[in-house]
Amino acid sequence: xxxxxxxxxxxxxxxxxxxxxxxxxxxxxxxxxxxxxxxxxxxxxxxxxxxxxxxxxxxxxxxxxxxxxxxxxxxxxxxxxxxxxxxxxxxxxxxxxxxxxxxxxxxxxxxxxxxxxxxxxxxxxxxxxxxxxxxxxxxxxxxxxxxxxxxxxxxxxxxxxxxxxxxxxxxxxxxxxxxxxxxxxxxxxxxxxxxxxxxxxxxxxxxxxxxxxxxxxxxxxxxxxxxxxxxxxxxxxxxxxxxxxxxxxxxxxxxxxxxxxxxxxxxxxxxxxxxxxxxxxxxxxxxxxxxxxxxxxxxxxxxxxxxxxxxxxxxxxxxxxx
Numbered sequence: 189x190x191x192x193x194x195x196x197x198x199x200x201x202x203x204x205x206x207x208x209x210x211x212x213x214x215x216x217x218x219x220x221x222x223x224x225x226x227x228x229x230x231x232x233x234x235x236x237x238x239x240x241x242x243x244x245x246x247x248x249x250x251x252x253x254x255x256x257x258x259x260x261x262x263x264x265x266x267x268x269x270x271x272x273x274x275x276x277x278x279x280x281x282x283x284x285x286x287x288x289x290x291x292x293x294x295x296x297x298x299x300x301x302x303x304x305x306x307x308x309x310x311x312x313x314x315x316x317x318x319x320x321x322x323x324x325x326x327x328x329x330x331x332x333x334x335x336x337x338x339x340x341x342x343x344x345x346x347x348x349x350x351x352x353x354x355x356x357x358x359x360x361x362x363x364x365x366x367x368x369x370x371x372x373x374x375x376x377x378x379x380x381x382x383x384x385x386x387x388x389x390x391x392x393x394x395x396x397x398x399x400x401x402x403x404x405x406x407x408x409x410x411x412x413x414x415x416x417x418x419x420x421x422x423x424x425x426x427x428x429x430x431x432x433x434x435x436x437x438x439x440x441x442x443x444x445x446x447x448x449x450x451x452x453x454x455x456x457x458x459x460x461x462x463x464x465x466x467x468x469x470x471x472x473x474x475x476x477x478x479x480x481x482x483x484x485x486x487x488x489x490x491x492x493x494x495x496x497x498x499x500x501x502x503x504x505x506x507x508x509x510x
Contacts, residue, residue, distance in 0.1 A: 195224035195294065196273030200263035201281035202231040206389030208240040211283055212249070218287035225250060228281070229267040232257030265358040276353040278346050278366075284313065285345040286383040293347040296380055303352045303375035306338050306367055307345035307382035330365070333410055338367045338379060345382050349375075365409045372412060419481060423474030431467025434460050 197215060201208070208228075215226055229252040230238045241251045252266050268276060275294060279285040285307070293305045314320055323342050330341055341364055352375045362369060367377055415422040437460030441451050451457050 193225050193273045195275050196271035197277045198227045198267035199281045200229045201237055203233045203235045204281045205236040205240050207283050215287040227267045227271050229263045231263040261358045261363040264363050268353050274350055276348045280344045282387050284385050289382040302378045303349045304370045304377045305347040306379040307343040308340040308379050309343050309384040310381040312384050313386040334368045336367050336371045361405050368409050419477040420474040423470045427467045427470030430463050434463025
């Protein structure tokens with residue numbers, strides 16, 4: 189492997205034995221003349237995927253063997269941690285992504301100084317009912333909710349600058365929200381159309397069940413994007429509103445009581461008491477989360493901001509952060 193690696197291709201696989209050699213050959217053909225490495229992450233395969241990887245004698249190949257199946261997010265995270273390239277490419281191991289798109293993505297990133305280039309699958313070769321329609325619905329909801337206008341969130345083929353990829357913080361099922369995570373890190377994002385092929389070996393690991401996971405993870409992403417650094421604005425504001433509503437209801441019930449009416453057992457009174465208690469709980473919870481976030485940043489010396497570049501004037505040597 190070259191002393192300085194420009195490109196790291198991270199490929200996560202689970203039971204893809206028939207696709208290993210063909211994909212490596214395609215990558216080699218597409219990146220001839222480039223300085224690159226291929227990082228394969230075997231996510232606990234139960235077939236001969238790992239055996240196929242170990243028989244490949246390429247000096248450019250790294251094989252990361254996970255102890256069990258952790259899922260795509262953690263597998264991607266493991267591959268990115270091992271990658272040494274200045275630019276990191278993520279792609280599927282099922283031959284549906286085309287490595288010949290990588291040089292164009294690299295050129296686009298360099299010319300526009302983009303931190304992330306996301307692929308848009310052109311003429312997608314997937315089942316319309318089970319894959320395309322749910323994907324379009326999920327993409328629309330994520331775009332509208334997150335404010336990050338990426339056309340195809342489900343396309344794994346993406347190019348990152350190393351510093352962005354290393355700070356993504358992938359876990360759970362958050363690989364579907366990589367552009368949102370990159371946006372949280374202050375990344376500049378663009379997209380381009382890429383080729384998409386039909387699967388020829390193996391079976392798809394995706395189904396309709398993942399749509400539910402996308403929706404639940406979206407709630408987490410919205411919290412990250414809007415309230416990660418100010419959780420009290422979510423829990424505190426909601427708690428205050430509910431508490432005030434409860435107090436107003438109870439005041440109304442008190443007036444009725446002073447007028448001689450029997451208020452005991454009225455549903456509205458119970459609602460007022462419930463609102464007051466819920467409001468107090470939300471405000472208290474917001475305070476605890478606020479303290480936790482401060483501990484998160486301060487204990488690890490993390491910064492709640494990201495500096496893209498520091499410009500230093502030649503004459504007076506004054507630093508200006510952009």
